[in-house]
Amino acid sequence: xxxxxxxxxxxxxxxxxxxxxxxxxxxxxxxxxxxxxxxxxxxxxxxxxxxxxxxxxxxxxxxxxxxxxxxxxxxxxxxxxxxxxxxxxxxxxxxxxxxxxxxxxxxxxxxxxxxxxxxxxxxxxxxxxxxxxxxxxxxxxxxxxxxxxxxxxxxxxxxxxxxxxxxxxxxxxxxxxxxxxxxxxxxxxxxxxxxxxxxxxxxxxxxxxxxxxxxxxxxxxxxxxxxxxxxxxxxxxxxxxxxxxxxxxxxxxxxxxxxxxxxxxxxxxxxxxxxxxxxxxxxxxxxxxxxxxxxxxxxxxxxxxxxxxxxxx
Amino acid sequence: xxxxxxxxxxxxxxxxxxxxxxxxxxxxxxxxxxxxxxxxxxxxxxxxxxxxxxxxxxxxxxxxxxxxxxxxxxxxxxxxxxxxxxxxxxxxxxxxxxxxxxxxxxxxxxxxxxxxxxxxxxxxxxxxxxxxxxxxxxxxxxxxxxxxxxxxxxxxxxxxxxxxxxxxxxxxxxxxxxxxxxxxxxxxxxxxxxxxxxxxxxxxxxxxxxxxxxxxxxxxxxxxxxxxxxxxxxxxxxxxxxxxxxxxxxxxxxxxxxxxxxxxxxxxxxxxxxxxxxxxxxxxxxxxxxxxxxxxxxxxxxxxxxxx
Numbered sequence: 001x002x003x004x005x006x007x008x009x010x011x012x013x014x015x016x017x018x019x020x021x022x023x024x025x026x027x028x029x030x031x032x033x034x035x036x037x038x039x040x041x042x043x044x045x046x047x048x049x050x051x052x053x054x055x056x057x058x059x060x061x062x063x064x065x066x067x068x069x070x071x072x073x074x075x076x077x078x079x080x081x082x083x084x085x086x087x088x089x090x091x092x093x094x095x096x097x098x099x100x101x102x103x104x105x106x107x108x109x110x111x112x113x114x115x116x117x118x119x120x121x122x123x124x125x126x127x128x129x130x131x132x133x134x135x136x137x138x139x140x141x142x143x144x145x146x147x148x149x150x151x152x153x154x155x156x157x158x159x160x161x162x163x164x165x166x167x168x169x170x171x172x173x174x175x176x177x178x179x180x181x182x183x184x185x186x187x188x189x190x191x192x193x194x195x196x197x198x199x200x201x202x203x204x205x206x207x208x209x210x211x212x213x214x215x216x217x218x219x220x221x222x223x224x225x226x227x228x229x230x231x232x233x234x235x236x237x238x239x240x241x242x243x244x245x246x247x248x249x250x251x252x253x254x255x256x257x258x259x260x261x262x263x264x265x266x267x268x269x270x271x272x273x274x275x276x277x278x279x280x281x282x283x284x285x286x287x288x289x290x291x292x293x294x295x296x297x298x299x300x301x302x303x304x305x306x307x308x309x310x311x312x313x
Numbered sequence: 314x315x316x317x318x319x320x321x322x323x324x325x326x327x328x329x330x331x332x333x334x335x336x337x338x339x340x341x342x343x344x345x346x347x348x349x350x351x352x353x354x355x356x357x358x359x360x361x362x363x364x365x366x367x368x369x370x371x372x373x374x375x376x377x378x379x380x381x382x383x384x385x386x387x388x389x390x391x392x393x394x395x396x397x398x399x400x401x402x403x404x405x406x407x408x409x410x411x412x413x414x415x416x417x418x419x420x421x422x423x424x425x426x427x428x429x430x431x432x433x434x435x436x437x438x439x440x441x442x443x444x445x446x447x448x449x450x451x452x453x454x455x456x457x458x459x460x461x462x463x464x465x466x467x468x469x470x471x472x473x474x475x476x477x478x479x480x481x482x483x484x485x486x487x488x489x490x491x492x493x494x495x496x497x498x499x500x501x502x503x504x505x506x507x508x509x510x511x512x513x514x515x516x517x518x519x520x521x522x523x524x525x526x527x528x529x530x531x532x533x534x535x536x537x538x539x540x541x542x543x544x545x546x547x548x549x550x551x552x553x554x555x556x557x558x559x560x561x562x563x564x565x566x567x568x569x570x571x572x573x574x575x576x577x578x579x580x581x582x583x584x585x586x587x588x589x590x591x592x593x594x595x596x597x598x599x600x601x602x603x604x605x606x607x608x609x610x611x612x613x614x615x616x617x618x619x620x621x
Binding site (some may be wrong): 055057076077078080081085087089090091092093094095096100101104105107108109110111112115119122123125126138152154156157189190 | 334335337339340341342343344346347351354357358359361362445446449451453454456457458459460461
């Protein structure tokens with residue numbers, strides 16, 4: 001897929017990072033466009049190492065990185081001033097309140113003190129922390145800590161935001177709010193988001209681009225629709241539920257080399273794999289032969305879980 | 314026509330989409346301010362710790378006691394000589410010696426007055442600083458922002474010594490003003506203050522550097538504080554004993570505290586070290602300070618921004 005240069009937020013070419021005896025990243029090439037991108041992969045896939053390289057904290061063994069048009073190896077501080085990072089683990093300073101923590105983060109990013117305190121309040125209000133913002137962060141619940149981390153990550157108005165497992169430990173309502181905030185950050189604030197997570201439902205909910213890493217290699221780098229759309233060649237077929245014709249339909253399908261699985265509730269839904277992936281003609285022919293009325297026929301889209309497992313396999 | 318109401322609009326259900334959070338297009342300051350920002354927030358947080366408050370109160374109390382004592386000591390010869398009342402000034406050489414001794418007192422007594430509060434403050438604020446940051450995940454907080462390890466270390470140095478610096482300079486200022494009130498000329502008092510400032514800088518920089526150095530070795534705050542205390546006190550005992558055993562005065566100046574004390578003696582002109590050995594205290598200070606800072610910088614250069 002070709003993405004216009006101006007819309008690219010992160011570009012990685014042939015990136016490798018080797019530790020002693022371990023290759024964490026192996027010739028990784030990927031492009032992260034504007035919008036909301038998911039960084040998926042099992043444990044040890046290289047997601048954290050990739051983030052470290054992007055933040056300029058780990059020097060790659062080879063390859064090139066370009067974040068917002070800047071090489072983090074040459075100007076790591078310049079890159080970090082324009083990006084936000086919400087780590088998975090706790091990241092607060094002892095004895096500071098949420099307001100002070102956010103203002104501190106803003107000042108470290110170069111904002112003047114008065115602006116920093118104003119934006120700290122605005123960011124905390126945005127993530128839904130009200131009067132508790134004046135309490136020390138170490139006394140917060142998991143949900144409040146996650147929100148505080150998000151506020152601290154966005155307080156300096158980053159152009160690109162890296163979120164590491166942002167919904168970890170949240171109850172369903174808080175999780176929904178967090179996902180809404182992530183969606184809003186892109187839609188209304190113009191901040192592109194890279195979401196590193198294991199929760200595929202979160203990805204389906206908010207992301208429009210997916211990068212899948214496995215054993216240090218990129219196994220997918222495509223829009224979410226494309227990843228989901230490329231199923232396993234099976235079609236979802238819905239026919240008029242006339243049960244006495246189903247046996248003949250099944251026989252006609254098998255005669256044409258199709259494998260089929262009828263829906264167990266006999267509502268007339270079938271999952272059919274024709275002998276040629278892109279050609280549903282045998283299905284039409286079987287339906288004509290068995291005098292079955294086809295009401296719906298479309299390539300069956302895999303769930304992200306299925307797509308993820310297929311990509312890893 | 315709609316009637317205006319004072320009742321605020323109902324908050325949106327679910328996510329709070331605040332209009333206050335918007336894009337920022339204002340000025341940004343140079344990263345050179347970063348150490349000051351780190352120090353300011355750290356000093357603010359330190360004031361919330363009971364140990365720091367107690368150490369500060371102790372420092373103020375000791376300052377008052379020693380200021381009164383030194384004032385009494387310095388006032389006596391002045392009163393005895395009658396200089397204060399325009400009386401006898403028959404022995405200028407004796408008076409000059411008293412003035413020199415008094416100005417030498419400023420350097421040594423500033424360190425002695427504030428040694429315990431300084432040690433406690435550096436122990437609380439410096440020896441656990443990097444360990445606490447490691448434990449709380451503050452490395453990720455700092456190093457995912459435009460903060461270099463060097464600036465972080467500079468900020469932590471300032472925050473480790475900030476309150477001690479305030480106490481020591483307060484004490485120094487009181488002593489210098491007392492000198493001015495009793496015997497010294499303005500120039501003499503200013504000289505004593507200037508040398509005192511150098512001595513305070515030497516003591517606090519070496520103590521803070523060692524505190525940060527040991528703090529960078531472990532994520533256990535208590536352990537790093539214990540290591541710091543051991544270096545200060547066990548080092549003092551060790552080198553004192555060695556010096557006495559070997560009958561070599563310069564060995565006694567090798568520990569963290571004594572090297573600065575030896576430099577104070579040199580400033581006051583009563584050091585037993587002469588020739589090439591006169592450089593030993595300064596070298597010892599340099600090794601403690603630069604070595605510890607180098608250790609901390611090396612550890613920080615290996616800091617990781619995220620775990621997992």
